[in-house]
Structure formats: structure tokens, C-alpha cells
Amino acid sequence: MSSFDTPRHKFRFKRDALRYDFITRDNTPNLLKLLETDGCLSLVKVESPTVTLPRIKALTTGSVPQFIDVVLNLLNTESATDSIIHQAVRYGKKIVFYGDDTWLKLYPNIFLRSEGTTSFYVYDYTEVDDNVTRNVWDELSRNDWDIMILHYLGLDHIGHITGPFSPLVKPKLQEMDEIVKKIYDLTLSENRIILVTGDHGMKDSGGHGGTTYSETRVPFLLLGESCSNDILSQSDIPLIISTFMGLSFPSNSIGKISTKILSSIxxxxxxxxxxxxxxxxxxxxxxxxxxxxxxxxxxxxxxxxxxxxxxxxxxxxxxxxxxxxxxxxxxxxxxQDAVSLVFAIIALIYCLTGSILTILDVRNGIYSSEIIMFVIILICLLFKINRIFVVIFCLITVLLTINNLKQTLQHLFGTKIHLDIVLILSLNILHAISMAASSFIEEEHQIWYFYFTTFLLANYNKNNNIQVIIVLFLFRIIKQLNQTGDKWAAEPDISQWLLLADNSLYLHVLYIVSLVLIGIYCLKSICTNNLNKLITLIILVLIYSLKIYSPNYIILGQTIWYLIFINLAVTFKINILSLINTWILISTLLYRPQNLILIPFCIYTSRILSQRIESELILTISHLWLGNALYFCQGHSNSLASIDIGAGYVGLRDYNPVYVLLQLLSHTYSLPILSNLLLLYHCNNINVWNILAVFRLLIVFVTILISFVQRHHLFIWSVFAPKILLESSHTLMLLIQILIHHAFVFVIKLKKKNKFNLHVKVSI
Known part of the structure; x- marks a missing residue:
């Protein structure tokens, strides 16, 4: 298409998390005034997943990215092949870029001049944009480039920290509006086009990654050409730009051009x-x-x-x-690679039946064959082993699974099982089966709320019923702390009310009460010596100062992290209590003030459950339900948009993928992990890990199986794929817990053995 007359300069002004409804007379008065005479405003539908890397790929290649790009977005490791950027370079166009460094990872060594800013340090919403803007005015004085791409991040960061209704949003939009107006005025005499769009929108709670209307609807503003408004897909945009510039279309594009927007050619x-x-x-x-x-x-x-x-x-x-x-x-x-999916499902069945046999004491050994199985799976999938080998291995796995099932059934039919155990096990299986319906995945929190409260009511007829009433009353309140799910996620909740400026006093009181309750538990029940108690107290005071007065004070955040690990070191005796203390302090540091009350509630409820339940299996399941219920009370859901990105940057000056990922996982799964640690303390039996592993494998297996069966379902990317990703990360965290616990058990046994050997030598 090189025969087209092309504009000398094209600006692509990209705003991260620019929702369609942000374009209003109050927020962007200059843009709307310019559109009346020299442009048009179109609505763009964004595909899931609504995170930066796959959306940049859609904007430049015209293709629909895969869900694995969510992981690649965090790791920032992939580079694109054919795109509008590559086509422009082939036609001799020179491109300058400033903004999100994800572009530099996707398109290395392509831009004439560039400067990247990290997209992951969400507490910065000022310098990250100023660094882009200061380069714009220098570039406008030069004439050696054809295309300028700007990717501003401040709005997205504000959304992650304070949400789309924050008072910071309007000034940021007006700031961007002024920049576009200034660029328009300075280039008025040139043959140029200015495009303004967003990679994704922003959920009402502030995040993105899901499929809500506000996440999947962004504007597409075109200035400098006569055009008509239209409704587009994001994959259409590269073709529209290519047509205006006379470039070939990206070969992988599945987009379509818009005759309304191209009406002037x-x-x-x-x-x-x-x-x-x-x-x-x-x-x-x-x-x-x-x-x-x-x-x-x-x-x-x-x-x-x-x-x-x-x-x-x-x-x-x-x-x-x-x-x-x-x-x-x-x-x-x-x-999808159907063979790999079937292979994974068969392997999961084998691991599940093997874990059940371990719990039933039918065989000796913990996880040995299952670990070998996972290693072989990873080798086959990562290195793409020959399909014949995969098929042979599947057949061997099927035979081993049949043998496991045979042993399990023989043991069960010869063992008397109480009715309450059968009922509880059936409820867990029913929950797993419910994942076949997308609506049950979206509103999964309702299942855990119902299970947990019903279980408490079933234990009402025992002694000290006042304790059950207290737990039920408190749970009724805290489950309204953060609205979650899909249908009611945007409804007002207690957290939103507490964050209002007029209610800051109530937030302070709730936070102080939560810290005091945590301090009382740690100082009286966990801390083993006076130095341990002193450091714990200092940490809690510093956390209060950080969260209330200076949330962006990096040095203070780093100091608290150092003190937490020093506190673990001065415990002298590494045991389950020291692990609980350390985890509570880490969670307290990462939590938002309004959610901290969930930690003392988890501790109190765990104590009540341990006092009233004698069966190890039922106690384990009750803690599993407690952790799952509180996971959703914290505001999480089966949408990636519910992940609190801000929790990954406590004490960090810039983006570090390892530290950010560890802090994000720790914050996201803090309450399920805390309930597991409390369970281990009350139960003091390593077999609880086997029970937890079985139910974890069960839900992962069912989720993968259902996703495989419904891989052509309308909601595969918006519901089922995010569920697999979240359940996989949950399984990873459980595996880490098991490995850490076994490592501590090994160290303790080694110390006892050394003491015994020393005692023998002294006696001799």
C-alpha cells in the first residue's frame, strides 16, 4: 500500500487504563472541543485478558493474544514478530517512543530514540508521566522522525492505588488533555494525525484484567482527519493506522478496517x-x-x-x-494443545489418587511418586517431547491410576466412615463440580460463605455457644467489608465507606483496634523472649506509621522488612509459632488498613474451631473453608482485576519481578496460608498437608478438566482461563508451604540427632 499519500508525522497518544466514560466535558474539555471540528470519537471493545502486554500486541499486530500473555506481561520477556511497527520500519519510517518499557521489550532495537519507564511501580503516578512529557517538547523541535508513540502510565497507577473515583483521576485526565491540546496546536501547520486510545479500561474497584464493561471499553480518538464515530475491536486499530500511513497490514492480523473512520480518504x-x-x-x-x-x-x-x-x-x-x-x-x-491437556489431566488423576492413598495410610511415603510425576510432566511439556512418548507415558499413568483407585476402593469398603465426614467430603466434591458453570466461578464466594456459616451453625449445639454466635455475628459484618464476585462488585461496601474523607476517624480506630488485637496475640501467645516481644511491638508501631502517615516512604518499608527477619532470627527456636508470628507480621505489613481486621478474626475463629472439633479430617476441612471464605472477604475474586497490585511494592524503589511477585502472592493468599499454619499448630500432625493437597489437586483437576471440555465456550478466556491461573498459583503457594514445613522438620530432626550424638560422646 505504498502508493498512499502518507502524513509526515503521526502521534499515537496511548493512555494506560483510559476508560471510555473518562472522556467527559469536565475531564477532557479540549479533546471534545477539537473533536467537534477535526476528528471523531469511537468506542473500542477490548478482548480479555485486559492487561498491558496482550493489549499492546493487539494494538500493534491486530491479533487476539493468548491468555499466557498474562504471565508474560509480569515477566516482560516476549518480543513481537510482525506488527505495524515492523511494517513502518520496512517502509523507511523512523519511530520515537517514550513511556511504558513493555514496548521496548516487545520491539527491541527498533526505535530511533526511546526512553522507557517501568509500568509496575504503581505508587508513582507523577514522575512516570513527567518523564514522558519532557521528551515530547524536545522531539517536536526535531524533524527526523515520522511516528511518535507515547504511553502514559499515571492514570493506571492511580487506579491501582485509589480507584477510578479517586480525586486524583480528574486532575490527571485534565493534565493529559492539556498535553494533547498543546501537541495539536504546535503541529497545526503539519500534515499529521493524532490518535488517542487506551490499552484497557479500569474496573470500578480500580484494577484490571477481567471482563467488566469498564475494563473492556476504551475510547479511540482521531484528530486531524474528517471521520465518523464507529464501534471497533482493538484488533481493527493497526489496520486503520496502516491504511492512513500507506503501510502493509500485519500478516497475523484478524482485524477489519472501518469505512466510517476512513471516510476522508x-x-x-x-x-x-x-x-x-x-x-x-x-x-x-x-x-x-x-x-x-x-x-x-x-x-x-x-x-x-x-x-x-x-x-x-x-x-x-x-x-x-x-x-x-x-x-x-x-x-x-x-x-490448545489437546494432547498436552489430556496428558496433564491424566497425571493429575494419578497424583490425586496417590495422595488419597497416603492419607488413608494404605501405603508409605509422602509425595515421592507424585513429585516424580510432576517433573516428568514439566519435561514433556516444556521441551515438547515426541508425542509417541507422551502417549506411552499416558498409558502407563492410566494403569498406575487404576491400581491406585483399586486400593482406595478396597480400603474404603473395609472401613467405617461417619456420616458427618461423608457429608463434608460430598460438599467439597460438589463445590468442585460447580466449577462447570461460569456463574458459579464468578460468584464462588457465595459457596464458601454458605459452607462456612452452615458449618458453624451445625456446631451450635455444643458447649460455649456464645462463641459461635460471636463468630457468626462478626462474619456477617466482615463479608460486607469488600464486595466481590461479578454481579455486586460495584455495589457500595464497608471499605469504600471507611475510605471516605469524612470517615477517616473510623478507619483509624478500626486499624488501631486490629493492630492491638494482633499485638496481644503475638506478645502473649507466640513471642518466646523479651527481645522477640520488643521487636514485634516496634514493627507494629512502624507499620501503623507507614500505612497511616507515609504509605510511600520506601526506607520505612524496607526497615520493617529487615526487622521482621531479624525478629525471626532472634526467636532462637524455630517452630510453628515462630512461623505464625512471622507470617502475621508480613501480612500486617502488606494489608490495607481497612482489611487488617480479617487477621485477628481468622486467629479467633481458628481457636474456636480447634476447641470444638476432635476429628483431624473435619478440623482440616473447617480451616480450609475458613481460609477460602476470608480470601474472598479480602476482596479477591476469580478475576485478575481483584489482585491488589499495590501490595507488591511495599519497601521497593523500583520494579523487581521476584520481589513484586513474592509480595503479591503473599498478600493474595495470606489468609489461606495463615489458616493452614494455625491448623498445623492446633493439630500438630503432618498429615494435614496430605489432606490439603488432596482437595487442592481435586479443584485443580476439575477446573482443568472442565476448561478442556468447554475450551470453545464463549467465556473460556474471561472466566475459565483466569480460574486455572489463580488455582495454579494457589497450588504453587501450598507446595511452597509444604516444602518449607518439611525443611523445618528436617532441620529440627537434624538438631536432635546432633544433640544425641554429642550426649553419647560426652557420656563415653
């Missing part, structure tokens, strides 16, 4: 672009091959004779076919 060029677009998609889809042939014949006849009487029909045919092919390709853009 010459008819010949529009028809050429439509024909080019249709041929590109026709190589990937045969949805309307006959209409494409008809439209192409009419187009070639037009080129030969110049008769424009049938032009409207040509445009209509092309436009209709492009929409149908785009819809078909988007629907089938999800590709």
Missing part, C-alpha cells in the same frame, strides 16, 4: 484497502468466500472501467464479509 484507496483486508482474512477463514469473490470481481471491473455506479454495493459486500470473517477468526483464535 479517496474512494480508490478505500476500495484498495477493503480488497487487501478481505484477501488477508480470506486466507484464514472461508466464512463468506462467495461474497468475497463477487466483491473482488466488481472491484476489478471498477478498476478497468471506472464505473462508480456499483461502488456502494462493493463497499457493502466487503464490509459485511470483513465483519463476519473477523467474528469467526476471533472466535477460533484460541488454540
Amino acid at each position: 479517496k474512494l480508490e484507496k478505500l476500495l484498495y484497502a477493503l480488497n487487501y483486508n478481505s484477501l488477508l482474512l480470506a486466507n484464514k477463514s472461508d466464512v463468506c468466500s462467495e461474497d468475497i469473490i463477487k466483491a473482488s470481481d466488481m472491484y476489478y471491473s471498477f478498476l478497468k472501467g471506472g464505473d462508480s455506479s456499483g461502488v456502494n454495493e462493493i463497499v457493502s459486500l466487503y464490509d459485511s464479509c470483513l465483519r463476519r470473517m473477523n467474528s469467526d477468526l476471533t472466535h477460533h483464535s484460541v488454540t
Whole structure:
């Protein structure tokens, strides 16, 4: 398409987390005024997952990224192949870039000049944008570039920290509005186009990654050309830009051009672009091959004779076919390796049955064969072992699984099991089966709330019923602390009320009460010596100062981290209590003030459960339910948008993927981990890990199996894939807990053995 007349300069002004409803008279008055005379505003539908890296890929390649890009977004390791950036370079265009350094990872050594800013340090929403803006004015004084790409991050960071309704949002939008206006005025005499869009939106709670309307609807503003408003997919944008600039379309694109936005270009060029677009998609889809042939014949006849009487029909045919092919390709853009998925499912069945046998004491040994199985799985999947080997290994695994099932059934039929155990086990299995429905995944918190409260009521007829009443009363309140799920996530909750400026006193009181309760428990029940107690007290005071008065004070955050590990070192005796103390302090440091009350509630409820339940299995399951219920009370859901990114940066000056990931996982799964540690303290039996592992494997197995069966479901990327990712990370955290506990047990045994050997030598 090099025959097109191309503008000398094109600005691409990208705002991270720019919701469509942010474009208003109050927030962006200059933009809307310019659009009245020299541009248009279109609505862009964004595909899931709504995180930065896959969305940049969609904006530049015109393809639909895979869900694995969520992980690659965090690791920032992937580079793109063919895209509008590559096509522009091939046509001799020189590009400058400033903003999110994800672009520099995707497109290394491509830009004439560039400066990246880290997209992950969310507490910075000022310098991260100022660093972009200061380069803009220098570039406008130069004339050696053709395309300028700007990716501002401040709005996204504000959303992660304080949400879209924060008083910081409007000034930030007005700041960006002024910058666009200034760029427009300074380049008014040039043949240029200015585009403003967002990679994704922002959930009402502040995050992104899910599929809510506010996350998947962003604006597309075009200044400098006469055009009409339209509704687009994000994959359409590269083709629109390519058409304006006279570039070839990215080869992997499944997007379609918009005749409304391209209404200002010459008819010949529009028809050429439509024909080019249709041929590109026709190589990937045969949805309307006959209409494409008809439209192409009419187009070639037009080129030969110049008769424009049938032009409207040509445009209509092309436009209709492009929409149908785009819809078909988007629907089938999800590709899975069926053999690998079946392999993983069979292996999980084997691990599940093997773990059950370990719990039932049918065999000796813990996790040995299961660990070997996971190692073989990883080798096969990572190194793409020959399919014949995979099939043979699957057959061997099936035989081993059948043997495990045989032993399990023989043991169960010969053992008397109480009715209450059968009921509780059935409820866990029922929960796993419920994952087959997308609505049950979206509203999973309702299941755990019901299970937990029902279990407490079932234990009401024992002694000290006042304790059960207290727990039920408190739980009724804290489950309204953070709205979660899908249907009611945007409804007002206690946390939003506490964060209002007029209610800051109540927030302070609640935070102080939570810290005092945590301090009382740690100082009286956990701390083993006076030095341990003193450091714990200092840590809690410093955490209060950090969270209330100086949340961005990096040195203070680092000091607290050092003190936590010093506190563990001065415990002298490493045991389950020292681990509980350390974990409580870490969780307290990472938590937002309004959520801290969940920690003392978890401690108190665990104590009540341990006093009233004698069965090890039922006590383990009750703590499992407690941890899951509080996980959702904290505001989490099965949407990636509910992850509190800000918790990953406590005490960090810049983005470090290892530290950020560890802090994010620790914050996200802090309450399930705390309930496991409290369970281990009350139960003091290593077999609880086996029980927890079985139920963890069960939910992972069912989730993977259901996702495999429904891999062509409409909600595979928006519901089932995020569920697999979250359950996998939960399983990873459980595995880390098991390994750490076994390491401590090994060290303790080693110390006892050394003491015994020393005693023998002294006696001799």
C-alpha cells in the first residue's frame, strides 16, 4: 500500500487504563472541543485478558493474544514478530517512543530514540508521566522522525492505588488533555494525525484484567482527519493506522478496517484497502468466500472501467464479509494443545489418587511418586517431547491410576466412615463440580460463605455457644467489608465507606483496634523472649506509621522488612509459632488498613474451631473453608482485576519481578496460608498437608478438566482461563508451604540427632 499519500508525522497518544466514560466535558474539555471540528470519537471493545502486554500486541499486530500473555506481561520477556511497527520500519519510517518499557521489550532495537519507564511501580503516578512529557517538547523541535508513540502510565497507577473515583483521576485526565491540546496546536501547520486510545479500561474497584464493561471499553480518538464515530475491536486499530500511513497490514492480523473512520480518504484507496483486508482474512477463514469473490470481481471491473455506479454495493459486500470473517477468526483464535491437556489431566488423576492413598495410610511415603510425576510432566511439556512418548507415558499413568483407585476402593469398603465426614467430603466434591458453570466461578464466594456459616451453625449445639454466635455475628459484618464476585462488585461496601474523607476517624480506630488485637496475640501467645516481644511491638508501631502517615516512604518499608527477619532470627527456636508470628507480621505489613481486621478474626475463629472439633479430617476441612471464605472477604475474586497490585511494592524503589511477585502472592493468599499454619499448630500432625493437597489437586483437576471440555465456550478466556491461573498459583503457594514445613522438620530432626550424638560422646 505504498502508493498512499502518507502524513509526515503521526502521534499515537496511548493512555494506560483510559476508560471510555473518562472522556467527559469536565475531564477532557479540549479533546471534545477539537473533536467537534477535526476528528471523531469511537468506542473500542477490548478482548480479555485486559492487561498491558496482550493489549499492546493487539494494538500493534491486530491479533487476539493468548491468555499466557498474562504471565508474560509480569515477566516482560516476549518480543513481537510482525506488527505495524515492523511494517513502518520496512517502509523507511523512523519511530520515537517514550513511556511504558513493555514496548521496548516487545520491539527491541527498533526505535530511533526511546526512553522507557517501568509500568509496575504503581505508587508513582507523577514522575512516570513527567518523564514522558519532557521528551515530547524536545522531539517536536526535531524533524527526523515520522511516528511518535507515547504511553502514559499515571492514570493506571492511580487506579491501582485509589480507584477510578479517586480525586486524583480528574486532575490527571485534565493534565493529559492539556498535553494533547498543546501537541495539536504546535503541529497545526503539519500534515499529521493524532490518535488517542487506551490499552484497557479500569474496573470500578480500580484494577484490571477481567471482563467488566469498564475494563473492556476504551475510547479511540482521531484528530486531524474528517471521520465518523464507529464501534471497533482493538484488533481493527493497526489496520486503520496502516491504511492512513500507506503501510502493509500485519500478516497475523484478524482485524477489519472501518469505512466510517476512513471516510476522508479517496474512494480508490478505500476500495484498495477493503480488497487487501478481505484477501488477508480470506486466507484464514472461508466464512463468506462467495461474497468475497463477487466483491473482488466488481472491484476489478471498477478498476478497468471506472464505473462508480456499483461502488456502494462493493463497499457493502466487503464490509459485511470483513465483519463476519473477523467474528469467526476471533472466535477460533484460541488454540490448545489437546494432547498436552489430556496428558496433564491424566497425571493429575494419578497424583490425586496417590495422595488419597497416603492419607488413608494404605501405603508409605509422602509425595515421592507424585513429585516424580510432576517433573516428568514439566519435561514433556516444556521441551515438547515426541508425542509417541507422551502417549506411552499416558498409558502407563492410566494403569498406575487404576491400581491406585483399586486400593482406595478396597480400603474404603473395609472401613467405617461417619456420616458427618461423608457429608463434608460430598460438599467439597460438589463445590468442585460447580466449577462447570461460569456463574458459579464468578460468584464462588457465595459457596464458601454458605459452607462456612452452615458449618458453624451445625456446631451450635455444643458447649460455649456464645462463641459461635460471636463468630457468626462478626462474619456477617466482615463479608460486607469488600464486595466481590461479578454481579455486586460495584455495589457500595464497608471499605469504600471507611475510605471516605469524612470517615477517616473510623478507619483509624478500626486499624488501631486490629493492630492491638494482633499485638496481644503475638506478645502473649507466640513471642518466646523479651527481645522477640520488643521487636514485634516496634514493627507494629512502624507499620501503623507507614500505612497511616507515609504509605510511600520506601526506607520505612524496607526497615520493617529487615526487622521482621531479624525478629525471626532472634526467636532462637524455630517452630510453628515462630512461623505464625512471622507470617502475621508480613501480612500486617502488606494489608490495607481497612482489611487488617480479617487477621485477628481468622486467629479467633481458628481457636474456636480447634476447641470444638476432635476429628483431624473435619478440623482440616473447617480451616480450609475458613481460609477460602476470608480470601474472598479480602476482596479477591476469580478475576485478575481483584489482585491488589499495590501490595507488591511495599519497601521497593523500583520494579523487581521476584520481589513484586513474592509480595503479591503473599498478600493474595495470606489468609489461606495463615489458616493452614494455625491448623498445623492446633493439630500438630503432618498429615494435614496430605489432606490439603488432596482437595487442592481435586479443584485443580476439575477446573482443568472442565476448561478442556468447554475450551470453545464463549467465556473460556474471561472466566475459565483466569480460574486455572489463580488455582495454579494457589497450588504453587501450598507446595511452597509444604516444602518449607518439611525443611523445618528436617532441620529440627537434624538438631536432635546432633544433640544425641554429642550426649553419647560426652557420656563415653
